[in-house]
Amino acid sequence: MLGEGILKGLAETAKNFAGSYVSKERLTTVQYPEERVAPIEATRNFPFLVYDGEDAFAGLRCVSCQICEKECPPKCIYIEKSKDKKPDYVGKPQNYPVRFDIDISVCMSCQICVEVCPFEAIKMDTVFELATDDRFGGLLLDREKLSKSNEYYHTIHPTEATEVDARLAEEKAKVEAKAKAAAEAAAAKAAAAPPAPPAAKPEAPKPTGGAE
Amino acid sequence: MIEKADQIFVLLLHWLVGFLPEAWQHVASVVVCVAVIVAVYPALFAVAVLMERKGLGRMQNRYGPNRVGPFGVLQPVADGIKSLTKEDIVPRNADAAVHFIAPLVLVVAVFMGLAVLPMGRNMVLVEMDASLLFFFAMGASTELSVFMAGWSSRNKYSLLGAMRAVAQMISYEVPLLLSTVGVVMITGSLSLVDIVDAQTRYSWGLAHWNVFKPWGLAGFVMFVIASMAETNRSPFDLPEGESEIIAGYFTEYSGFKFALFFLGEYVGMFSIAGLGTTLFLGGWSSPLAALSWIPSWIWFFAKVELWICFFIWVRGTLPRLRQDQLMNFAWKFLLPMTLVNLLVAAEWRFVEGVWLRWIVGMAIVAGAYVLMGRVGMRRERLGPRSYRYAE
């Protein structure tokens, strides 16, 4: 009959209204600055750069390949490549970003930079208290602000970080094994033929994570 | 003692104007009454806004405002200070004069309507023969102010909102008026004081409110629906649909003028709730003869507040209608129902025999309701959605 649904709806809201005074389920709001919800693992908002170890500069995984800069749909990433090189986690000399800026007022949290990164160097953060009274400078995060340790990554996304670590360790082991094999082969060759050719270069680690 | 409590405001007024010379007393009493009305209703407005925000919050599993003062009770004060100190922006292309006058016309017309409501025994500002007509005349002039606001802003959203508002108010004014005609037919008077007096009779301890009769109940339900549409309350808030046309006709208003619109809307709600209370819920009379010792003005304001609570409840429940649903409902359901209700009222007036008129009246109302609900509000068979260009 006409009006039945309206009565049902009114009953439902009345239940919510009365229930909000007695039942916790009917009053799910959290009083934010004083209370907080427990961190949610799947949450994400803006990217940050991961570094291994203690030193934010030495352990930075980013090799300044600029793929994320090119892929970023709103073009909020700005990278300046270094002229010199520093060793990466396997010990191979790589470039590093002299400047790495992300304008979070432009970033749309799409996570594409994370998906394309071949070096597991950029990940999504969960910090949301980024309000500032400086509209331009305050929202432009530079390399120092973006760099966060792998331990921090473990605290915010434990499952994902463990997977990433396992993958990196595997790659590292592979590279080391290859280097070892190459070294052995070179040693064998050197033993066989005294005028030794230069040892074969260890191949660059193949990207495995994420990138198409 | 009970008599004194009931008439406390009347006695207070007499005592107050007694200090003045004879010639001035009449004018002074009018001025004092107007001042009291202009002070009391904005205060009620503040309370209603707080209630609305808290209540809606609770219905949506939130707390609502709870930061300003204990339990957020000072929120209306904060809102008031905010709107008073905000910059008053007039769009460059706006018609400045009309833009300025529109909120004033609205507030004046809305407050004028309060003049004829009997807010307690002997508590009516202007007692006139055709007070119901006066009320509706004032209600009709708010339409013009809405149009003025929307048109003068030179904003497409404002104009759309104004057109929607005017179309809606005109459409729903017809059932609103017709639903009250039954009361007038039975009471035989357009005076709101007489209408309340006719309802202040008791048999078996129960009041003779109009809502307790078949025509009164049907009229009451339709009056509530039409009054929601008249005051642009959800689910009839198309004219100010925030998600479609921002705020409709007061998109381009800020600061105090916006506050005036807000005030006008809420005072309009109070006045229409007061009118409905007067017409159907016995005005200031108590529902039970045993409760008559409670002062009459408490009854009136309690009923109005209850009415407002119901408005809030409905707002928290129903989604906004579509324009065609709105018009269909007004013209295909409400209008025929009010006309049928007139028939029931006439039947009530002329059929002899208490039981017979009850049965016949109930039968006509229920039958018409079911029939109209089935036929008039039949859901249109909408096929699967098709696209002209996509696919």
Place this chain on the structure above:
Amino acid sequence: MSIAFVVLALLTLAGAMAAVTLRNLVHCALALAVAFAGLALLFLQLDAQFVGFTQILVYVGAVAILVVFAILLTRGADDGKAGTVFSRTWLAGLGIAAAVFALLGWAVLRSVRGLAQAAGTPAVTVENIGQALMSRYVLPLEIVALLLTAALVGAVIVAMYEKEGAR
């Protein structure tokens, strides 16, 4: 002639004058609403509550809105670019207006002369009006009702025809 009458008459006249002289059509419509309201207040000043409130309800509430709607739906409100508000045939218009005024004045003066002046103002309540409408003037009332219904049906048919034709 009381002060209230003078003020109200001036208000009504000013509204009416503004309605025909202003450039902006919507302003004209609003001025017309002011004139209607002034007229209603004049009725109230004569103690004719029913007529006064009906004037506001119907003219300010409905007719003015209708005029405004018609303006907005048919043309832009800024059409008043033309140099003068006087049309070329203003002389003929003036003549017709004067003739109508003369006729009305003549009728009013005659009717006043015909009435007994000493009777004073009779207290006409809404109830009396209702009784008169339903007994003595029931035939004119029904004829007006029929006419309005016919007009309504005609309007609906006009609106419906266009929709079918478009299909």
